[in-house]
Amino acid sequence: PDASAYVARLGDAKVLVDPAARRxxxxxxxxxxxxxxxxxxxxxxxxxDECMALVELPxxxxxxxxxxxxxxxxxxxxAVMRNHQRYFAVRNAAGALMPAYLNVVNTANAPQVIAQGNDRVLRARLKDAQFFVGEDRKVRLEDRVPNLDRVVYQAKLGTVGARVRRLAALVQALxxxxxAKLxxxxxxxxxxDLVSYIVGEFPELQGEMGRFxxxxQGVAPRVADAIRDHYLPKGAGDAVPTDAVGALVAVADRADALVGCFGIGLVPTGSADPFALRRAAIGLARIALEGPLDVDVKQTFGAAYDQFDGVALRPKDDVLAQLDEFVxxxxxxxxxEAFPGDLVEACLGAWDGASLRDLxxxxxxxxxxxxxxxxASLSVAFKRAFNIAKDAPVGEADPKLFADDAEKMLGERFAGVRSVIETAVAAGDYESAxxxxxxxxxxxxxxxxxxxxVMVDDEKVRENRLRLLGTIARTLTSIARFDQLSA
Structure with a gap:
């Protein structure tokens, strides 16, 4: 048989080969x-995607x-329709969920018979969920908290109950x-809600059911929202917490995971990251940049480390240094993904590892x-200044030793603008600087x-010029490592 007819012949047999066409x-x-x-x-x-891979002619x-x-x-x-049955939910024009679903099947024969069977199975699944929620409602959330002491978070880091106590203390420290109280x-x-029936059945509802x-049970809305939102962002396309209470808990949750895991040597490798620590680090950045709170990484990790009372972690300085490299x-x-690598590296080189908004x-x-x-011209000049000034003697240049009109002009202009640059940098206004x-x-x-x-024979003049370039280089380094930027 002719291989070029493969797709057409399968099509005649009601098999749509092309995944994109099937989708x-x-x-x-x-x-x-x-x-x-x-x-x-x-x-x-x-x-x-899942259903597309399960059917031949949808x-x-x-x-x-x-x-x-x-x-x-x-x-x-x-969740019941999606996870148990792979059914799609349907909304009406007002956006409300309809008492209906859609099922993807391989054949259009006897749709009523298929639907009747589906209805019967779904009814049983929904009855189970109704029972779980009913049982959960009999126990208040705060009465479930002690049960978290029976759930192991990580063998060396203790239980989820211990982790919750660390989080409560950490948000108050931050x-x-x-x-902070909320x-x-x-x-x-x-x-x-991790020890509720419904989340036991549908783990992806963690946080969502806690909020519900x-x-x-009459918990303050901001607290309830934070129970749900502290898991955000779950992935690259997710929103971040919009309220400061939820953002604070989300930051604490990620900091505790990062510090705890690094503290016991559970560092992500190329093939393994079981505690999603890479995602946690990016989550911190996104919360700071898109949410209501800045995140001071040094302060946050330091405070998180201090909550691990009674847990054998590696020395604090070692853990924080390793976390700094990781972040x-x-x-x-x-x-x-959005900026050239040399630009990012130059700014990371000047950043003190604290405020993410500052970076x-x-x-x-x-x-x-x-x-x-x-x-273009400044970048070349800055590179020369940085390279020449690497071994510059400590101290300020003496204007009395300026022997050339060009160095006098540079010294005067820099002296005039230096305070403007330093004031702008202190305020985090790098654009104005x-x-x-x-x-x-x-x-x-x-x-x-x-x-x-610069490198004249006269030692005093030479060192004075080096001091001038060194001072300019140090001032610019408070913004970025311009010597690492390409032209």
Missing amino acids: ARMIEALEAEAKRIGGKVVPDEFLV HAIAGAFNPEFLNLPESVVI GAGEE AAEAATLAKA YALE RARLRAFYG DARIRAVAKFREMPAY LVAVANELREPIDKFFETVF
Whole structure:
């Protein structure tokens, strides 16, 4: 047989070989069937990919369930359909969940018979979920917290109960006032739903069900939201906590995991990261940059380490140093998706490893600086200044020893703009600092290198010129390592 006819012959046998075509047909069938029953499919890319791989020629069949099950939390209904049956949920025009579902099948024969069988199975699954939620409602979240002492988090790091106590103490160390108080309450309850029936059945509902039960039991809405939101972001496409209470618990949760695991030597390798520590580090960055709180990495990790009372961790300085390297590596990858690698490296070289927003401000300011007309000549001059000044003697240049007009001009212009640069840097306004650099130093530093020979025989003049370049280099290094930037 002719191999070129392979796809066509399988098509005649009702097998759609091309995955992209099969996927497109399935989505079209789902949308058409949802429209027929007056709704829209709830998007679920994972389920689309899973079903696409299970069928050969996709068809969609609608089914229904008793509306009484809509009294369950929406996330539970969707989880039952998705996880147990691989059914798609449907919403009406108002966005409310409908008592209906869509099933992807291989054949359109006898759809009513298929739907009746599906309805019967789904009804039993929803009944189970209804029972689990009913049983869970009999126990308040705070009464579940002691049970967390029977759940092991990690053999050397203790139980989830011990971890919850660390989180409650950590948010109070990191926060202040009412927000810290609410965050401590949220941290105490954050993992309580892990020992509920429904989360035992559907682990992906952790946090979501904690919030649901908390609201039912009269917990403050900000605390309830934090129970759910402290897991955010779960992945690259997820939102971050928008409220400071949830953000504070989310930061503490990730810091505890990172410090604890690094403290016992459980460091991610190329093939293994069982505690998702890489994702935790990026989560900290995203919470700081997209959420309501900045994250001081040094302070956060230091405070997190201090909560591990009675746990045998490696020395604090060693753990924090290793975490600093790890976070920098993750930030290189994170920023490397949007900015040139040399720019990111130059800013990391000047960053003190504390505020994540500070690093972000440096990177964005240097990126804008790189677009300025003055950048090309300044970058060359800065590199020369950095290279020459590597072995510069300590101290300030003496204006009385300036022997050349060009060095006098550079010394005067730098003296005039230095306080402007330092004030802007102290305020984290790196963009203004670099605008001042471009406006005031471009001409004098170009002329200096055109007309002045630094390494003259006169020792005093030579060392004075080195001190001038060294002071300029140190001032610029407070923004970025410009010697690491390409032209």
